[in-house]
Amino acid sequence: MDSLTQAVLGAALQGTVLGRIQGRRSLLYGAALGTLPDLDVIIRYADPVSQMTYHRGFSHSLFVLTGLALLLAWCVNRYWPGKGYTLPRLFLAFWLVLVTHPVLDAFTVYGTQLFWPLSVTPQSWAAVFIIDPVYTVPLLAAVVYTLAKGVTGKAVRLMTLALVFSTAYLGFGLAGRMQAEQRFQAALDHQGIPASDVRAVPIAFNSLIWRVLAKTPDGAYYEGVSSWLDQHPPEMQRLPRNLELASALAVAPLHQRLRWFTGDWLRYDEVDGALVVTDLRMGIPGNYTFRFNMAHRDSQGHWVADTPTAWQGAGVASMFNSHDLALIWRRIVDQQPPLPLAAWTSRYLAPTAAQRGH
Template structure:
């Protein structure tokens, strides 16, 4: 999730475990340690596919972070004896602050390599949006109270309650995601549509309305919207993944890595002479966050694999369109009129809106 959320989560955890010993400093130390795994963003890679797929890698590994927690606990206990610490308590605090960072990231849709260096598909539990004020604000309020009042008994209890609420909210998000998938699967079954790999992802700063995807055996996919307040079948549209275009990238290791990272939730489009590969998991219908130019046609009409580049028009901008957000938030409780899925897809995916970034 976002850095502010990770910082206040780390502060709340360390304040709860070590606050009576470290006082207000525990909040600062926990905030800094809680954001440490995201320092991998300073590593620059040669292309945006590598940048995307190596982020949340080794620095988010439960194995690496457990070892780091052990090392830090030993160092602090050795360098500052007589401060009231015990090695187990130090390890518990540092371990909780460090490992909850990637675990929280895994509750988003992006993909987190919890078990690096094992080559398992990155964890993507899709229970909460990458920015969710309902999760963050109670933690922020509890940490602010502790900063002002000090780590008194009341402050520590408030931190613990905020942590309990935030954990329960993640469970609420998981339940909402599974319910959205079940509603979508039921709607597909009712129409006699055969689909597989149904998955829901939260949309636009909440865990109440969901974007749901489902693959078909012939290479298309369905994309729809579902809310827990719905009384009718979710609106949906059928779209092509254009898998025949993927053959041009069959020997490209970066394409294979992208398939692995996204669990093959990819769409392929020929835009002019360019081959554009889209990660379908993040964004709003048509307005996807990650789109990459990965090949072009030469003068003989053959595909030539390129070093990937971001496609202009990709990115999170569509998720911050005020008019779209109003429609999305209204859709939480009002199913009619349905969201303009086809219009959004036309707006964001039409060839004229996408140009290669040079």
């Protein structure tokens, strides 16, 4: 999740547990501690694949953060005695503030290594978008009220209520994801289309509309859109993953790491002599957030693996096209006309040099 959300979540948690002792300072301490795991972004890596796949790693590990919470609680209890703290209460506050950061991150689609150093696939529960005002605003309002009025009984109740609401909203997101996946699976079954894996991810600032992906045994995938309010089957399109191109990267360690990190939700395209690898999990249909140049053809036409670079036009900003988002938000309440999935794919996924220049 975004830094503001992590800060207000940490502030609300520490204010609720330690506010009566620390006063308004508890909100500042909680906000700082709540954003601490994201300090791993200051570590710079040699390529964007490493930057992506090592983020939310050791600093988001439940094991590491539990140990850090215990160490912080011991230090405060040892060097600042007589403040009304108890070691268990300190540990509870610090542990909640620290571990809720990666757990909340795991509710997004990016991928969070909760169990580092174990090499399990990063957790990606895809219940909420990376920025969701419905989750953030109640927590922010409760924290701002507490800063203004002080840590009163009413303020603590408001922060508690905001925490309960935000937690329930995550459950709403999970329910929406499951509903979207079930609808998409039913539509595939109705058409006699076999699918080996189906997953839904939220789109742009809400948990009402979902982009749904399904892999097929023959190496293709289906992509479509489903809303909570749909009365008819979701629109969808069949697209190739071009898995034959992956053989060019068979011995490339960073390609293997990318497959592990994404759960192998990858697509491969040859664009102007470059091998472009796309993470299908994030973005809007046809316009994906993470794309990487990972190989090129030599003068004999053979693939040569490269140090990955970011594909031109990729990145988080790529999914914030105001015209496309307006169509998506309209789609929440109305299935007609359907979204221009094929046009978006043609425009964004493998554009010509002329289109990229335009």
